[in-house]
Structures are given as C-alpha cells and as structure tokens.
Amino acid sequence: MSDSRPSVEVPFAYPGGENEVLAEEISAAINGVIASGHYILGPEVASFEKALASYSNAYASVGVASGTDALVLALLAAGIGPGMEVITASFTAGPTVAAINMIGAVPVLVDIEEATFGIDPEAVETAVSDKTRAIIAVHLYGHPAALGQLRAIAHHHGLTLIEDCAQAIGARHELGPVGSIGDFGCFSFYPTKNLGAIGDGGAVCVAGLDTLTKVRALRAYGWLRKPQYADLTDGRCSRLDELQAAILTVKFRHLESWTEARRTAAARYKAGLEDLPVLLPYELPNCRHVYHVYVIRTDRREALQGYLSNRGIRTALHYPYPVHQQPGLAYSARIASSMEKTERLTGEILSLPMFSTISDRQTSQVIEAIRSFFKNG
Numbered sequence: 236m237s238d239s240r241p242s243v244e245v246p247f248a249y250p251g252g253e254n255e256v257l258a259e260e261i262s263a264a265i266n267g268v269i270a271s272g273h274y275i276l277g278p279e280v281a282s283f284e285k286a287l288a289s290y291s292n293a294y295a296s297v298g299v300a301s302g303t304d305a306l307v308l309a310l311l312a313a314g315i316g317p318g319m320e321v322i323t324a325s326f327t328a329g330p331t332v333a334a335i336n337m338i339g340a341v342p343v344l345v346d347i348e349e350a351t352f353g354i355d356p357e358a359v360e361t362a363v364s365d366k367t368r369a370i371i372a373v374h375l376y377g378h379p380a381a382l383g384q385l386r387a388i389a390h391h392h393g394l395t396l397i398e399d400c401a402q403a404i405g406a407r408h409e410l411g412p413v414g415s416i417g418d419f420g421c422f423s424f425y426p427t428k429n430l431g432a433i434g435d436g437g438a439v440c441v442a443g444l445d446t447l448t449k450v451r452a453l454r455a456y457g458w459l460r461k462p463q464y465a466d467l468t469d470g471r472c473s474r475l476d477e478l479q480a481a482i483l484t485v486k487f488r489h490l491e492s493w494t495e496a497r498r499t500a501a502a503r504y505k506a507g508l509e510d511l512p513v514l515l516p517y518e519l520p521n522c523r524h525v526y527h528v529y530v531i532r533t534d535r536r537e538a539l540q541g542y543l544s545n546r547g548i549r550t551a552l553h554y555p556y557p558v559h560q561q562p563g564l565a566y567s568a569r570i571a572s573s574m575e576k577t578e579r580l581t582g583e584i585l586s587l588p589m590f591s592t593i594s595d596r597q598t599s600q601v602i603e604a605i606r607s608f609f610k611n612g
C-alpha cells in the first residue's frame with residue numbers, strides 16, 4: 236500500500252486500521268446480533284467456530300473468552316491438574332505460563348532454538364520426567380515451532396501436545412496449518428492479534444469428539460449435555476460472545492489478504508535491512524511465517540530503540556524478561572535446561588512496527604531511520 240502523506244509517527248501496531256476500513260460491515264454485523272436477540276452461544280459463535288476449524292484443518296473449534304482461557308481449558312480437557320508437569324519455553328508471553336499456574340500444574344521451562352525462537356525439542360526431551368503430562372509449543376512471533384519433532388516426543392512419552400497459536404493464526408508448518416498438528420490449538424483474538432476482535436476472544440481447536448465435548452462443557456459451567464444441569468463437571472464460564480464472533484466473521488474474510496500484507500511488509504524490511512549488522516527473522520523452508528511481530532536482533536538494541544523513538548518510530552520488546560526471571564510467574568517452575576539462548580536473545584531483540592495496514596511509506600521511514608543509525612555509528 237502506498238501513500239503520499241508527509242513523515243509522521245509510525246505506530247508499533249494499529250488494530251484500529253482494519254476496523255476503520257470495515258466499519259460499515261462491522262456495524263451491520265453488530266446490529267444483526269442486537270436484532271437477533273441471541274447473545275450467548277448462538278449462530279454467530281457456531282458459524283465462526285466452523286470457519287476457524289475448516290481454516291485450521293482441525294476436527295472442530297470451541298470459542299472461548301480469551302487466549303489465556305483457551306490454554307487453561309485445553310490443559311483441563313487433557314486431564315492436567317495439580318502437581319503435574321507441563322513443559323514450555325521460558326521465552327514466551329506470560330499467559331502461556333500463567334495458564335499452567337492457574338490450574339496448579341508445574342511449569343517446566345526450557346530454552347529455545349535460535350533460528351525460530353521456538354521451544355528446543357532436544358531440551359524438551361531431556362526435561363521429560365515421570366510427572367510430565369504435556370508440552371506447550373508456542374508459535375512465537377507467527378512462525379511455527381518444530382512441530383514434527385515435538386509431536387514425535389509427545390507420542391513417544393504419551394504426552395499431550397498443545398499448540399499456543401495466539402500469535403500465529405494462518406501460519407503453516409510442513410505438516411499442516413498451526414492448530415491442527417497437536418492435540419489442541421489455542422488461539423487469541425486480542426485486538427492486536429492477526430485476527431483481532433474488538434475486545435477479548437479466543438478459541439480452542441480440538442482433534443476429536445472426546446476433547447470437543449470436554450472443552451465445550453468446560454467453557455460453560457460444566458454442562459455436558461442437554462437438558463442442562465443433567466450432567467455436571469467442574470466447569471468455568473469462558474464463552475466467546477455473539478458480538479465478538481460476528482465481528483470476527485467479518486474480519487476473517489480478510490485474514491489471508493492481511494497476512495499477505497504483513498508478509499509484503501516483512502519482505503520490504505528484509506530488502507532494506509539485510510546488508511546491515513542486524514539479524515532478521517528467519518522463515519524455515521516449507522513453513523509460512525505470518526509476522527505477528529517483526530523482530531530483529533542487534534547488540535545495540537537500547538541505542539537503536541532510543542534513536543527510532545526520537546524519530547517517532549514506535550518499537551517494542553517481546554519480551555523484556557524471560558519467564559524464568561519473573562518471580563511472579565516462575566514461583567513454582569522447574570528450570571530444566573540452560574537458558575543461554577533465551578537470555579542472550581532477550582538482550583538483542585527489537586520488534587519493529589508491523590500491522591496489516593502499514594504503508595510502504597511507513598516501512599520506508601523505518602528502514603531509512605535504521606540505515607541512518609548504523610551509518611552514523
């Protein structure tokens with residue numbers, strides 16, 4: 236997308252852009268829900284769930300209140316409970332680990348692979364103990380984790396494989412779309428995500444009828460079948476609501492073109508920055524990166540971030556601290572590998588502006604500023 240406006244601030248993310256473009260359609264969808272009189276678990280949620288399952292090549296999907304709840308419900312549906320161990324990466328968003336804590340299980344934290352920022356399968360293998368019940372693979376930044384190796388480890392040890400797809404809707408591994416390879420695929424529709432609601436939302440993709448029934452029950456008080464109250468399990472109240480589902484259905488139709496827009500912006504960054512002393516995101520052959528965030532690496536991160544900020548270019552850190560260094564999250568965690576890569580990369584990462592409506596002019600402004608930073612020493 237090109238425009239001829241003068242240089243202005245470049246935001247880090249701009250979820251409002253998509254909603255502005257689709258304002259009429261979104262308003263019509265909202266009005267449709269109001270007129271229907273059906274506000275909870277009605278036709279909009281059912282049709283969005285179908286669309287997500289078909290897009291993700293999953294057996295079915297269940298709309299829930301957030302990405303965090305998607306992880307919690309997947310863990311509960313897998314039978315994970317207090318004292319059981321769940322292996323995941325320390326280099327992730329806090330909610331991945333908070334979800335494990337919320338059900339009283341023990342997070343077992345390991346290092347990542349340098350190229351993709353995904354959990355390191357070798358570290359996972361050595362972290363397995365007789366208490367391990369699940370692995371959460373996070374497709375961080377929008378690139379799939381090493382799903383082939385992780386699935387083999389999970390099968391070998393009889394573990395549940397949960398994919399944290401919060402940042403990766405539309406990403407593909409050579410084995411298939413994310414969310415379809417593990418036993419559960421957990422999605423977030425937080426407004427800045429590649430498919431964002433106008434509020435909170437999430438979904439769990441499941442691989443079969445048994446887990447579909449469990450997650451459906453868990454999201455609504457534990458009702459297992461009609462008539463309601465007949466069959467109670469220990470449930471939550473975590474539903475995607477009709478309004479958000481109707482909005483997501485409108486936006487879903489544009490996800491592929493928005494993903495291509497992100498990939499085009501990523502290609503522009505690559506062409507403009509690849510001769511500089513920075514490391515750029517890597518896309519494994521046979522994988523599709525969806526660039527939820529575009530993360531570069533430099534040992535001059537603080538100086539570069541300050542330089543860009545002075546020029547109106549907003550950047551961010553994903554994340555400033557790994558989980559094993561956050562006492563509020565890692566209080567019961569077992570640290571099960573060296574964290575050499577996690578700690579080194581945490582000091583080098585910088586997330587550049589990235590959103591589906593970013594213009595060529597904005598990416599050029601970012602590229603020129605980074606080039607001038609390195610040119611001027």
Ligand SMILES: Cc1ncc(COP(=O)(O)O)c(C=O)c1O
Pocket residue numbers: 301302303304327328330331373399401402422423424425435436437
């Ligand atoms: C990797 C990852 N997992 C889980 C979540 C939680 O999603 P939500 O904010 O919808 O609860 C997020 C969102 O920030 C995330 O980035």
